[in-house]
Amino acid sequence: MSASDRSAAAPPSGDAPDSDPEETRDWIESLDAVIRVDDSSRALFLLRALDEHAKELGLVAAAAPFSAYRNTIALERQGIYPGDLAIEERLTAIMRWNALAMVMRANQAYGELGGHIASYASAAEIFEVGFNHFFHAGADAGGGDLVYFQPHSAPGVYARAFLEGRLTEKQLANFRQEVSGDGLCSYPHPWLMPQFWQFPTGSMGIGPISAIYQARFLRYLADRGIAHTAGRRVWGVFGDGEMDEPESVGALSLAARERLDNLTFIINCNLQRLDGPVRGNGQIIQELESLFAGAGWNVIKVLWGSEWDALFARDTQHALLRRLAATVDGEYQNLGAKDGAYNVEHFFKKDLEIQALVAHMTDGEIDALKRGGHDLRKLYAALATASDHRGQPTVILAKTKKGYGMGGVGESRMTAHQAKKLDVAALKGFRDRFQLPLSDEDVAALRFYRPPEDSRELRYLAERRAALGGPLPVRRRECAPVPIPPLDAYAQFALAADGKPMSTTMAAVRMLGNLLRDRTLGPRIVPIVADEARTFGMDNLFRQVGIYSPLGQLYEPEDAGSMLFYKEARDGQLLEEGITEAGALSSWMAAGTAYSVHGIAMLPFYVYYSMFGFQRVGDLIWAAADQRTRGFLFGATAGRTTLGGEGLQHQDGSSHVAAATVPNCRAYDPAFAYELALILDHGMRRMMEQQVDEFYYITMMNESYAQPSMPDGVGPDIIQGMYRYATHMPAKQSCQLRLLGSGAILREVIAAAELLAQDWNVGSEVFSVTSFAELAREAAAIERWNRLHPLEPARTSHVERQLAGTRPVIAATDYVRAYPQLIAPYVGGRFIALGTDGFGRSDNRPALRSFFEVDRHSIVLATLATLARLGDVARQSAAQAIERYGIDAEAATPWQR
Numbered sequence: 027m028s029a030s031d032r033s034a035a036a037p038p039s040g041d042a043p044d045s046d047p048e049e050t051r052d053w054i055e056s057l058d059a060v061i062r063v064d065d066s067s068r069a070l071f072l073l074r075a076l077d078e079h080a081k082e083l084g085l086v087a088a089a090a091p092f093s094a095y096r097n098t099i100a101l102e103r104q105g106i107y108p109g110d111l112a113i114e115e116r117l118t119a120i121m122r123w124n125a126l127a128m129v130m131r132a133n134q135a136y137g138e139l140g141g142h143i144a145s146y147a148s149a150a151e152i153f154e155v156g157f158n159h160f161f162h163a164g165a166d167a168g169g170g171d172l173v174y175f176q177p178h179s180a181p182g183v184y185a186r187a188f189l190e191g192r193l194t195e196k197q198l199a200n201f202r203q204e205v206s207g208d209g210l211c212s213y214p215h216p217w218l219m220p221q222f223w224q225f226p227t228g229s230m231g232i233g234p235i236s237a238i239y240q241a242r243f244l245r246y247l248a249d250r251g252i253a254h255t256a257g258r259r260v261w262g263v264f265g266d267g268e269m270d271e272p273e274s275v276g277a278l279s280l281a282a283r284e285r286l287d288n289l290t291f292i293i294n295c296n297l298q299r300l301d302g303p304v305r306g307n308g309q310i311i312q313e314l315e316s317l318f319a320g321a322g323w324n325v326i327k328v329l330w331g332s333e334w335d336a337l338f339a340r341d342t343q344h345a346l347l348r349r350l351a352a353t354v355d356g357e358y359q360n361l362g363a364k365d366g367a368y369n370v371e372h373f374f375k376k377d378l379e380i381q382a383l384v385a386h387m388t389d390g391e392i393d394a395l396k397r398g399g400h401d402l403r404k405l406y407a408a409l410a411t412a413s414d415h416r417g418q419p420t421v422i423l424a425k426t427k428k429g430y431g432m433g434g435v436g437e438s439r440m441t442a443h444q445a446k447k448l449d450v451a452a453l454k455g456f457r458d459r460f461q462l463p464l465s466d467e468d469v470a471a472l473r474f475y476r477p478p479e480d481s482r483e484l485r486y487l488a489e490r491r492a493a494l495g496g497p498l499p500v501r502r503r504e505c506a507p508v509p510i511p512p513l514d515a516y517a518q519f520a521l522a523a524d525g526k527p528m529s530t531t532m533a534a535v536r537m538l539g540n541l542l543r544d545r546t547l548g549p550r551i552v553p554i555v556a557d558e559a560r561t562f563g564m565d566n567l568f569r570q571v572g573i574y575s576p577l578g579q580l581y582e583p584e585d586a587g588s589m590l591f592y593k594e595a596r597d598g599q600l601l602e603e604g605i606t607e608a609g610a611l612s613s614w615m616a617a618g619t620a621y622s623v624h625g626i627a628m629l630p631f632y633v634y635y636s637m638f639g640f641q642r643v644g645d646l647i648w649a650a651a652d653q654r655t656r657g658f659l660f661g662a663t664a665g666r667t668t669l670g671g672e673g674l675q676h677q678d679g680s681s682h683v684a685a686a687t688v689p690n691c692r693a694y695d696p697a698f699a700y701e702l703a704l705i706l707d708h709g710m711r712r713m714m715e716q717q718v719d720e721f722y723y724i725t726m727m728n729e730s731y732a733q734p735s736m737p738d739g740v741g742p743d744i745i746q747g748m749y750r751y752a753t754h755m756p757a758k759q760s761c762q763l764r765l766l767g768s769g770a771i772l773r774e775v776i777a778a779a780e781l782l783a784q785d786w787n788v789g790s791e792v793f794s795v796t797s798f799a800e801l802a803r804e805a806a807a808i809e810r811w812n813r814l815h816p817l818e819p820a821r822t823s824h825v826e827r828q829l830a831g832t833r834p835v836i837a838a839t840d841y842v843r844a845y846p847q848l849i850a851p852y853v854g855g856r857f858i859a860l861g862t863d864g865f866g867r868s869d870n871r872p873a874l875r876s877f878f879e880v881d882r883h884s885i886v887l888a889t890l891a892t893l894a895r896l897g898d899v900a901r902q903s904a905a906q907a908i909e910r911y912g913i914d915a916e917a918a919t920p921w922q923r
């Protein structure tokens with residue numbers, strides 16, 4: 027808003043009565059005069075000078091953090107609409123219809139398939155202005171803009187792709203019917219439509235935070251000289267209700283701080299969410315304006331359509347503006363649902379001055395006063411201004427009506443969000459309102475409408491997209507592979523560790539440091555931390571690769587003299603996100619999908635506190651999986667008993683169970699550095715060379731212990747999930763069984779096997795299980811295959827081969843029992859799982875392992891008790907073990923304590 031229209035529009039401050047209106051007018055007229063004679067910058071200078079002087083005098087004006095309840099862009103600055111309004115309106119109407127028909131047909135045919143009509147109905151103009159004039163597609167798919175679409179407005183995007191000839195009528199008819207093949211998914215899901223959707227937004231809040239970090243990642247790529255991203259823009263079209271999600275607003279300040287003027291949010295302020303108004307008793311637009319402006323964003327409000335311009339021009343005393351500013355959203359919604367006559371009666375007639383303003387208008391004309399978000403011209407001006415704005419991200423707050431055009435069934439109705447059934451009369455009303463060329467029969471049959479190929483509409487549509495570089499969204503699936511260095515180039519120390527003590531975290535960080543030095547792969551690596559680099563011993567990377575900052579380093583770091591000084595640099599490689607796991611995960615997603623979004627494969631390593639991953643930001647990980655992110659998640663300080671002192675909120679005993687539920691997440695809990703090295707090598711080759719859409723979750727421990735060298739021939743088994751680590755055959759062996767361990771608890775299992783052999787004459791095979799989840803996945807798939815092929819020779823899984831026979835199996839991990847139990851159905855013998863179910867707590871590792879009964883003595887006891895029940899050893903053995911090891915048999919179960 028320019029200074030002149032701000033002064034003309036803003037009602038005098040707040041609700042305070044004006045004790046001297048004449049004096050007020052003098053001041054305002056003086057300002058007007060300055061603007062007339064000079065320009066708005068002079069006026070702004072004067073205002074600032076006045077403000078400073080007032081502060082010196084001790085007068086602190088509590089200025090409202092929001093502007094008047096009107097359009098930010100004044101009519102004079104609106105510019106000329108460059109498109110053909112009539113054709114665009116017709117196209118918008120057709121898309122509205124097809125989107126509506128798609129949802130209704132899915133529901134008519136199959137009952138409760140769901141789908142939404144009212145949201146896209148309110149967003150159609152926003153989408154169309156974007157599609158016709160702003161959303162650039164990269165001709166080579168490596169460039170172009172990135173658009174995050176509001177998920178439940180997907181039918182509108184499909185409707186457009188149908189007109190563009192990119193989707194068939196059959197696909198539209200199969201909206202939300204994906205299982206048989208040619209269907210369209212409910213919301214944007216790259217997993218399900220990998221050539222179409224780029225960004226999953228279905229879970230509210232994930233779109234906004236991902237869009238911010240995506241815009242930041244564009245800058246990162248450019249600043250590091252990896253890709254030219256100037257001119258590319260991230261657009262996010264989101265709902266006003268969605269802005270209540272913490273993720274939606276949690277990264278606003280980052281966007282402003284990093285001056286992401288390549289980012290525009292368009293918030294469809296239809297004032298409603300699912301259940302009702304977003305802020306019935308307030309004004310969501312004003313609230314969002316304060317929030318975004320406070321965070322440092324450029325805010326553009328698009329509240330009123332062109333029909334209002336003449337009214338505002340005559341509203342010299344701001345009577346109308348004042349009334350609009352004083353109307354709460356619940357009332358706007360109510361007025362929006364009612365006709366012109368009701369609006370005249372209940373709004374315009376409430377004030378004599380306002381009544382005079384509209385005295386010449388008919389009820390029909392009043393009814394036709396549109397909200398700004400339905401006016402292509404107003405929207406165009408806003409998007410154009412946003413595109414030109416420098417130094418800040420922009421948010422466009424577009425006021426719309428939910429269910430626009432749905433009439434009595436949906437328009438501004440409380441129930442609009444869920445409305446999916448329009449009767450024939452309502453459908454005809456919709457057709458008439460948008461002047462759709464549909465017969466009564468077409469309407470009743472909900473026929474999709476596509477104008478002839480050579481119609482002006484379709485030609486216009488094609489021309490506009492051609493001018494903007496092609497269709498959108500389009501997702502690419504592959505890019506040039508990146509060669510991975512040989513294992514011994516970066517992990518020799520782990521393969522031949524020879525008993526050297528080291529934690530797996532240390533080993534991982536060392537491998538990462540080495541990989542970063544690789545000339546080809548190194549620059550593609552994106553190390554990411556959320557303020558825990560020092561915790562994991564990664565602070566050497568500060569100096570080695572630098573911390574990314576678009577500003578470089580504007581200060582002398584306190585530790586400048588040290589070898590590992592805190593180096594921020596414009597071409598820094600490490601993303602130090604601060605304490606935001608959601609932000610770090612969003613960066614990881616942006617980097618891990620660069621192969622698709624930018625055509626350049628990047629390899630992100632996000633290293634974090636394992637408890638604050640799947641548990642804290644699991645939904646973002648789920649979205650990353652949907653988005654086909656390739657990269658590594660390193661869950662550090664892992665294990666409920668291995669992270670000693672940190673206690674209940676920090677000790678992770680469950681992330682492997684959650685990870686096992688993400689279909690394309692391959693999760694490992696390695697015990698030894700060489701295992702880690704092999705998994706790393708395998709994962710890198712799969713993702714970077716073979717372009718497989720999967721990601722790797724690896725837990726790493728901070729316990730330092732002797733690292734053995736890699737035995738021969740175990741490589742493939744490590745990747746499959748288990749291998750035999752040791753065999754104990756005592757001379758007077760009474761029986762034999764299998765002991766399974768993973769992560770840090772493998773060492774307890776190894777020790778238990780030794781005790782069993784020495785003290786109890788029990789022989790055992792010890793297996794290191796790198797992944798119960800991978801074992802279970804393969805075994806389940808083979809079981810299924812056997813079920814479906816009853817006449818073929820049965821196949822066996824890796825776990826069945828390794829644990830053939832019926833000897834008992836005792837498994838212990840640092841995670842809840844449910845984790846090792848994943849393989850229970852495929853084990854022939856009796857299967858006992860020991861785990862860390864319950865709340866963690868602070869203590870040293872031996873105390874915690876004894877408490878959770880995953881220490882060597884508990885493993886020995888579990889083994890003897892199992893063998894005793896099977897009659898393989900005497901029952902006294904178990905009793906003796908309890909006594910010998912000082913086990914408190916009457917202690918309450920750990921998960922009840």
Ligand SMILES: Cc1ncc(C[n+]2csc(CCOP(=O)(O)OP(=O)(O)O)c2C)c(N)n1
Binds near residue numbers: 229268428
């Ligand atoms: C995390 C999450 N919670 C709840 C939902 C269910 N949901 C989908 S749309 C919606 C209402 C959205 O309102 P708004 O953002 O205002 O969008 P509108 O439809 O009004 O444009 C809700 C609650 C969801 N998709 N994701």
Ligand SMILES: [Mg+2]
Binds near residue numbers: 294296297299304
């Ligand atoms: Mg809404």
